[in-house]
Amino acid sequence: MYLKTSITPEGLAVILFIVYWLVLEYLRSINFLERHNLSSYGPLLILRTKKGLNLLEKLSRPKKLWRVFATLGIPMVFLGMVFMFSLIIFMDIVMLKSPPPPSSITSPRNVLLIPWVNTLFPPLYLLLALIVTLVVHEFSHAILCRVEGIKVKALGILLLLVPIGGFAEPDEKELEKNANRIQKVRIFSAGVISNFSLATIAFILFILLLNFLQPTVFIAHSKNPEIHAGEIVYSINGIKVFTPSDVTTALKLNRKKLEIVTDNGTYILPCVAGVEIAKTYPGYPAYKAGMKEGMIIYMVNNTYTPTLEAFEEFMSKTKPGQILDVHVYYNNKKEVFHVKLTKSPYSNSGFLGVEVYEYISGLELGYSSVLLEELKSLPYQLKSIRGLLFFVAMPLMGFKGFIGQATKYFKPEILGGYLFVILTSLYWIGWVNFYVGLFNCLPAIPLDGGRVFYEAFTWILNKFGLEGDKIAGATVKYLAYLIFASLIMSVVVPNIAYLKRL
Incomplete structure (x- = not known):
């Protein structure tokens, strides 16, 4: 019978540390450290x-x-x-x-x-x-x-x-x-x-x-079994896309058909583009009007809103008390809701009272340009205490530089992969x-x-x-x-x- 054992990385680190300390104590005991202008305090080695x-x-x-x-x-x-x-x-x-x-x-x-x-x-x-x-x-x-x-x-x-x-x-x-x-x-x-x-x-x-990094558009989530999260989107309806604005422009070209080219192939889908309601807040306009989770808002008044950017841009220009015609897809049908906006708790614009995310023919897109813009805005954020706290905590909040999978979503315009190394070192x-x-x-x-x-x-x-x-x-x-x-x-x-x- 053989006893199988395994050592975790943490256990191995402890063993190496103990061995290192024992070696250090031995070298100190034979005056090796002193002869070489070294000294030690416990496991701490001091070189002068x-x-x-x-x-x-x-x-x-x-x-x-x-x-x-x-x-x-x-x-x-x-x-x-x-x-x-x-x-x-x-x-x-x-x-x-x-x-x-x-x-x-x-x-x-x-x-x-x-x-x-x-x-x-x-x-x-x-x-x-x-x-x-x-x-x-x-x-x-x-x-x-x-x-x-x-x-x-x-x-x-x-x-x-x-x-x-x-x-x-x-x-x-x-x-x-x-x-x-x-x-x-x-x-x-x-x-x-x-x-x-x-x-x-x-x-x-x-x-x-950062100005020498080209952002990409990618599949963040997919309800389509043929299209997978992580695929890089090269073009939509024949338009190269790098930012949310590019996607909005491309979707407005053809409201019926979606041709999307990724690093995994070309897909042609019926175009259903807008923002899907993830949650309605009780007591707020959308809830009162009878709007539900799962509805896809594709147009407000006569303005086509095929992306989250387009929807947010429209809503930022509204006012409390304004009445909107909100066009939605739901259960393969189109419906229109007449909604009177209230005041937004976040700004002076109107508020519908919904949480939404982007929906493009069963896909939710991600935009690496968002991270780039956030990183470029760091000097302005440092003007406030909140921005300073964000800066101090930034590595703990997930951004550890351009390493691993993060490099997949950016294209260096100079120096190839070395640009990622330089940027991460500077960071x-x-x-x-x-x-x-x-x-x-x-x-x-x-x-x-x-x-x-x-x-x-x-x-x-x-x-x-x-x-x-x-x-x-x-x-x-x-x-x-x-x-x-x-x-x-x-x-x-x-x-x-x-x-x-x-």
């Missing part, structure tokens, strides 16, 4: 080097430029501090009032931005973005140290199987003795400011390169820099935001004749306890029910 210090000197020579850059960026650090601390408090309230259920997002392993540990993000792109982020962050601290005349003893990398951090090791005694308060704030802020700057550059390039470099920059703004030592807050708060308290160092030190310490307890709670609380079942 003086290589790069000469480059540091050269980069720090335009001292005035670096001081202006750091000084102008300091307000961004405080804005990031307020935003992130507010987000932490809001998260605490949500966790205590209505904790979310366990999910991949709340899984402890996915809280960490560690490639191959985090299962939500593509590991290679995450690794690239982390390396770029850490190099930029730590080099910026080091450059500002030299600009302010502070010695940098070494540069270093933190490794936990893969790089998870970096550091510049300034002469702390020299920093405390020779640097005034504004110099310290510039030094501590430099990493965050550089992360924000690089994120901005990466996303500008990302958005510019992750931009997002990780932005996220790491924001996280480091938190007013908790040892984070940069904690040290900046300490210096600024000490200065304010001293102005009022108070014991600045003592009060600011205690404040930052308790803020650190609060913030890190909140982060732990965000992982533990959603998983309490799961832990109870174990």
Whole structure:
């Protein structure tokens, strides 16, 4: 009899991690690490080097430029501090009032931005973005140290199987003795400011390169057994289609017959095009008029509405109180409903009171142009708190770059498949820099935001004749306890029910 066993990827990862830690402890015990300028704390391997210090000197020579850059960026650090601390408090309230259920997002392993540990993000792109982020962050601290005349003893990398951090090791005694308060704030802020700057550059390039992606139309859902979801639509009624507007134009050419060419063949179908009612809201106009789920709205008044875009465009121009003739297909018959609109809860236009989705001869089409336009609008979304929250959560909401199946729905106009690699690299470099920059703004030592807050708060308290160092030190310490307890709670609380079942 043979006992069959299998190891899950998670189990294999744990085994590899334990082996790595044991090897590390053995190398430490025989002084191998010390002889090679390495040290370890538990499973954390620290590599220090003086290589790069000469480059540091050269980069720090335009001292005035670096001081202006750091000084102008300091307000961004405080804005990031307020935003992130507010987000932490809001998260605490949500966790205590209505904790979310366990999910991949709340899984402890996915809280960490560690490639191959985090299962939500593509590991290679995450690794690239982390390396770029850490190099930029730590080099910026080091450059500002030299600009302010502070010695940098070494540069270093933190490794936990893969790089998870970096550091510049300034002469702390020299920093405390020779640097005034504004110099310290510039030094501590430099990493965050550089992360924000690089994120901005990466996303500008990302958005510019999006213009070289051609969107496609595809079959999102199909009630026709011959046509399958995922097929790319090349043309409809002889018109090449890339956007919802193209589809609307093509359908208006022939209201009786639909000729659709996809990557799987050509189909000729009787044309029944419009929006299908998925739900009517009780008490609203459509419900009162007797309209039902399954009805297909193909015309309103004398305007043909063969697509969701055409229907929404028409409805956006209506007004509350306006009476419409709504033409529908239902049970192979045509019917007309006279409906008096009410006010839309979302805008000043009229409201029918229905949920609809596109219906084109049993097909629902998808449009990759919608995603492109949403990505191109990111700079405008960042003007609001809601847009900023969307940006921070974007990878968690499903967009992980142009990888896997996502590449099927776009056609590069330059560089072929390399354009997807460049775009995805820029996306992750931009997002990780932005996220790491924001996280480091938190007013908790040892984070940069904690040290900046300490210096600024000490200065304010001293102005009022108070014991600045003592009060600011205690404040930052308790803020650190609060913030890190909140982060732990965000992982533990959603998983309490799961832990109870174990």
